[in-house]
Amino acid sequence: MALSTTRYRVFPALRPGDPVTVVAPASGFDRASFEAGVEVIARRYEVHYDPGVLTRHRYLAGSDARRLGELWRALADTDTRAVFCARGGYGMMRLLAGLEDVPVAAKPVVGFSDITALHQVLQQQGLVSIHGPVLTQLARLDVHTHARLFELLESEAPAADVTGTETYVEGTAEGPLLGGNLAVLTRLLGTPFLAPLKGAVLLLEDIGERPYQLDRMWIHLELAGVFRQVRGIVLGEFAHCEEKNAEYSSAEVLRELAAATGLPCAAGFPIGHGTHNQPVPLGVRVRLDAGSRRLSFLEGAAG
Amino acid sequence: MALSTTRYRVFPALRPGDPVTVVAPASGFDRASFEAGVEVIARRYEVHYDPGVLTRHRYLAGSDARRLGELWRALADTDTRAVFCARGGYGMMRLLAGLEDVPVAAKPVVGFSDITALHQVLQQQGLVSIHGPVLTQLARLDVHTHARLFELLESEAPAADVTGTETYVEGTAEGPLLGGNLAVLTRLLGTPFLAPLKGAVLLLEDIGERPYQLDRMWIHLELAGVFRQVRGIVLGEFAHCEEKNAEYSSAEVLRELAAATGLPCAAGFPIGHGTHNQPVPLGVRVRLDAGSRRLSFLEGAAG
Numbered sequence: 001m002a003l004s005t006t007r008y009r010v011f012p013a014l015r016p017g018d019p020v021t022v023v024a025p026a027s028g029f030d031r032a033s034f035e036a037g038v039e040v041i042a043r044r045y046e047v048h049y050d051p052g053v054l055t056r057h058r059y060l061a062g063s064d065a066r067r068l069g070e071l072w073r074a075l076a077d078t079d080t081r082a083v084f085c086a087r088g089g090y091g092m093m094r095l096l097a098g099l100e101d102v103p104v105a106a107k108p109v110v111g112f113s114d115i116t117a118l119h120q121v122l123q124q125q126g127l128v129s130i131h132g133p134v135l136t137q138l139a140r141l142d143v144h145t146h147a148r149l150f151e152l153l154e155s156e157a158p159a160a161d162v163t164g165t166e167t168y169v170e171g172t173a174e175g176p177l178l179g180g181n182l183a184v185l186t187r188l189l190g191t192p193f194l195a196p197l198k199g200a201v202l203l204l205e206d207i208g209e210r211p212y213q214l215d216r217m218w219i220h221l222e223l224a225g226v227f228r229q230v231r232g233i234v235l236g237e238f239a240h241c242e243e244k245n246a247e248y249s250s251a252e253v254l255r256e257l258a259a260a261t262g263l264p265c266a267a268g269f270p271i272g273h274g275t276h277n278q279p280v281p282l283g284v285r286v287r288l289d290a291g292s293r294r295l296s297f298l299e300g301a302a303g
Numbered sequence: 304m305a306l307s308t309t310r311y312r313v314f315p316a317l318r319p320g321d322p323v324t325v326v327a328p329a330s331g332f333d334r335a336s337f338e339a340g341v342e343v344i345a346r347r348y349e350v351h352y353d354p355g356v357l358t359r360h361r362y363l364a365g366s367d368a369r370r371l372g373e374l375w376r377a378l379a380d381t382d383t384r385a386v387f388c389a390r391g392g393y394g395m396m397r398l399l400a401g402l403e404d405v406p407v408a409a410k411p412v413v414g415f416s417d418i419t420a421l422h423q424v425l426q427q428q429g430l431v432s433i434h435g436p437v438l439t440q441l442a443r444l445d446v447h448t449h450a451r452l453f454e455l456l457e458s459e460a461p462a463a464d465v466t467g468t469e470t471y472v473e474g475t476a477e478g479p480l481l482g483g484n485l486a487v488l489t490r491l492l493g494t495p496f497l498a499p500l501k502g503a504v505l506l507l508e509d510i511g512e513r514p515y516q517l518d519r520m521w522i523h524l525e526l527a528g529v530f531r532q533v534r535g536i537v538l539g540e541f542a543h544c545e546e547k548n549a550e551y552s553s554a555e556v557l558r559e560l561a562a563a564t565g566l567p568c569a570a571g572f573p574i575g576h577g578t579h580n581q582p583v584p585l586g587v588r589v590r591l592d593a594g595s596r597r598l599s600f601l602e603g604a605a606g
Contacts, residue, residue: 058514058515058550058556059514059518059546090515090516090518090519093519093526094518094522096526097526186490187489187519187522187523188523188526189492189494190493190527191523191526191527191528193526211361212330212361212362212392212393213393215362215397216393216490217490219396219397220396220490220491220493220494223396223399223494223496224493224494243362246361248361253361
């Protein structure tokens, strides 16, 4: 079967009161943000987590063994209905080799940034997942974003459109929405842990990378042949990506790189490392209309 | 032929007075450092360069077309006897797709950092090259380093040993020395532009990467299977790689990552982004004795 026609499986729609699990597969975080995030989720679902979730080891939320055990149990658990990631940062990549055979009980995983590496595990198993806020940022996001997240998890209807601010290359593209954080995604090139991107509409976002670093990661995707495989590009937030005292902007650099691919591309979607971080389903078929800077979802994430 | 037994071709030994060419395939730089570097080389060789070498475009030394044209001509030129790179920074990766068929007239290329990407072109053609100072830093290095560089270019004898400061994993390994800058090398994983590393003694160095970023790049190498291919690891300088107010060091992180590979590994070699940057030949067979932190060269780079 051509990958471009891969259908990703939707997850069973959640209902209020359902049990959900919080995991910390990447970096550590403070207790206050964690508890504030748990409070947001607990208004809607029954929240479970291992007390070890608050462990720290250097820049990691505990040892690889702890994080892997916690994540494996949450993914395999047939009772819990969704997995919320506490934080990104770094560390998920360290667990990938240990997750090759994980039996994922049908359920959504929610997160972004470093969690892009975990989304690959789900998409490699043909499953839809949610590119959306991590738990420790939830309390800083507005109620509309919370509502959109709960709607995505509970409704069989397609999510509401999201719109960007800039057209980089006119055109339209359809395919499953895949991708996420540019840095994390490119750190999986050349490994067996990147989900096939053929036929996809590619989502990219990042934070704290200088324009030349964005350029370098983009060229990495190009040299790896990714822009010959995907059908369109959706650029989310690129927060804190400007060079001090530079005569050029990261947007200018990205626009030029996008133009060179010839693929439909729009930018400025409120997805990723910004103040909005609208949740969107990965693996779900979307339609990008770059000219009108509109991303439409052609099917529901839950079913 | 097994890659582990690949023999890289030495370059014809230079003689004082030989014509050499300076190129700028990556980032731009100031005229003063450039002229100071030219002066160091001009004491020994007849230095040529295109006036366009001082062009700037954003973070690049001029457009891709300018840099590619300049580099192609220098590599193909049958009169010039060596190519010195003016600076690293970023930009070499952008030229790789344009260099696939470049007819390299037998000669050494000298540079490091972003020039790691150019060394891949040479090694993919089976040629020895020189991991060593870029021209714009030459005037800041001592006369012993200059002498070592000229010796490497002119002598058929193996280079003098270099020694590190730390043993991370005891053991010995032999193979061609390959690699260079960790960030640049890992940006070529999953592309057709990385020279085969099988059987190599892998050189890694970097600057300005936080410990978690070194970890991420190292795990990228691991997930791509590189540590199943190489025989030993030589760690050069990791300058400005510490996290502010952290309880852990980049050395501690690298030591733990190295231990997990089980490969002979020594660190603290004065190679790369430090104040010494001793030139070493890539592609030449070396012997790493990690226990005594010694890297020995088993053959000359020139012949």
